[in-house]
Amino acid sequence: MNNNYINSDTLIQYMDNELSLEDKTNIENLLKHDTVMQQELENLTLAKSAIKTYGLKMHVSTIHEEMMNEMAVEKTSTSQQSIVRKIVRISMKVAAAIFIIMFGVGVYQYATITPDKVFASNYTPYTLSVNRGTAEKDMIEKSFKEKNYTGIITQFETLTDASTKGSFLAAIAYMETNNYKKAIAAFNYVLAKNTLEKTSIFNDDAQYFLAMSYLKNNEVKLAMPIFEMINNSTNHLYNDKVTSAFMRKLKIINWKY
Amino acid sequence: MFTNICYVMEIVRKYSDAELIEAIKSSHKTDLDKAIKYLYRAYFEVLKIYTCQNSGNEEDAQDVFQEVLVAFIDLAQKDKFRGESSIKTFLYTINRNIWLNELKKRGKAEKRNVIFENEKDSSLLDISHFIVQNETRKQILNIVDELGEICKKILLAVYYENLSMKEILVNVEYETEQALRNKKSKCLKQLEQLLTANPMMAKTLKAALQYE
Numbered sequence: 001m002n003n004n005y006i007n008s009d010t011l012i013q014y015m016d017n018e019l020s021l022e023d024k025t026n027i028e029n030l031l032k033h034d035t036v037m038q039q040e041l042e043n044l045t046l047a048k049s050a051i052k053t054y055g056l057k058m059h060v061s062t063i064h065e066e067m068m069n070e071m072a073v074e075k076t077s078t079s080q081q082s083i084v085r086k087i088v089r090i091s092m093k094v095a096a097a098i099f100i101i102m103f104g105v106g107v108y109q110y111a112t113i114t115p116d117k118v119f120a121s122n123y124t125p126y127t128l129s130v131n132r133g134t135a136e137k138d139m140i141e142k143s144f145k146e147k148n149y150t151g152i153i154t155q156f157e158t159l160t161d162a163s164t165k166g167s168f169l170a171a172i173a174y175m176e177t178n179n180y181k182k183a184i185a186a187f188n189y190v191l192a193k194n195t196l197e198k199t200s201i202f203n204d205d206a207q208y209f210l211a212m213s214y215l216k217n218n219e220v221k222l223a224m225p226i227f228e229m230i231n232n233s234t235n236h237l238y239n240d241k242v243t244s245a246f247m248r249k250l251k252i253i254n255w256k257y
Numbered sequence: 258m259f260t261n262i263c264y265v266m267e268i269v270r271k272y273s274d275a276e277l278i279e280a281i282k283s284s285h286k287t288d289l290d291k292a293i294k295y296l297y298r299a300y301f302e303v304l305k306i307y308t309c310q311n312s313g314n315e316e317d318a319q320d321v322f323q324e325v326l327v328a329f330i331d332l333a334q335k336d337k338f339r340g341e342s343s344i345k346t347f348l349y350t351i352n353r354n355i356w357l358n359e360l361k362k363r364g365k366a367e368k369r370n371v372i373f374e375n376e377k378d379s380s381l382l383d384i385s386h387f388i389v390q391n392e393t394r395k396q397i398l399n400i401v402d403e404l405g406e407i408c409k410k411i412l413l414a415v416y417y418e419n420l421s422m423k424e425i426l427v428n429v430e431y432e433t434e435q436a437l438r439n440k441k442s443k444c445l446k447q448l449e450q451l452l453t454a455n456p457m458m459a460k461t462l463k464a465a466l467q468y469e
Binding site: 046047053056 | 289290294302400
């Protein structure tokens, strides 16, 4: 290799280590004395270095985009998980609060419920419908309309063969005068008479008020089957009064007493 | 959707400082890729806080972090990172100085001075020369950008990716290796001329190179 033929391309080959050992040695010898050549090699090395720096910058830049996307996904995912966790936590708190409230209500109900309270909440005094054109010969019925309950009882107790209607009104009169034992007996008489005579005079009324009398008389176990029957019979006259809530209260009383 | 899930589920290995330096210096591109990703996962959020708490925003934090990584990887690959401090401390220090320098350039000198006064005692490393190099690096990037796309592609393939002429030939429109080699020489000389067009700048660039 002749010095006259040393050009940039050869210097680049030298820089890139592409020359034979002989040519390489030749270049190195020339470089020792040729400052122009030294300068050019220095400049080429600078260019090579610049490319490496540029490449590294591009490399980092490419990964940067990828990593920013990944981190954004992670953040979203973490954020979504956080929201779900928050919702679950709030739901748990609400559920716990509801449970505590319901438990509290249950405990309160259990502690304060009595047959008297349940009776009072459900009891409506019986009213006799007006039968126009019917002669009011029946004194019991007349007294009932006048709310003369003691008068009804006096008349009823003097009768030897009371009618179903008279017996029923007398039973109501016993209830109104707080004589529940006698009311129970009279209602049972009405029901038995209906069964015997295959009639249903005041039958639904008698069933309901009999059960109410048992309740008031603290005989919940006897009242329960009658109330359950009324609750299950949608055609029963008193089905609307014997609601599921009322039945729950009865069950609590049944456990308690 | 599923691609994103795969990103999250990618197994991420943890590196010690020594292992990280080895991975950065590795001749395998995948090792460097993994190391850069690890640096992002381990340090980006931490360093972002510093930039954002000192008059910067998310975009600033991202730009600064990229510069930090380029500076750090460049040093590590040239065996200039001596492990006098942990990588974390080193990155933090570079990040802080690059950002303070950026604030200064933006005319927020007063603010920068306040921050610097508050923090100078906590600076454990003298990295002023890294800042000079960082500025030089930016100039270099701008100059390289003046090359045509083909030239950049060929020179990057040869000098950054270390590909052979045979491998590069597949991706460029040259029929023979010799033609490609000629183009490479031409491009490198073009870049050399661009870099040395301004004698003062050439001197700065060379000085930075010599330091490296």
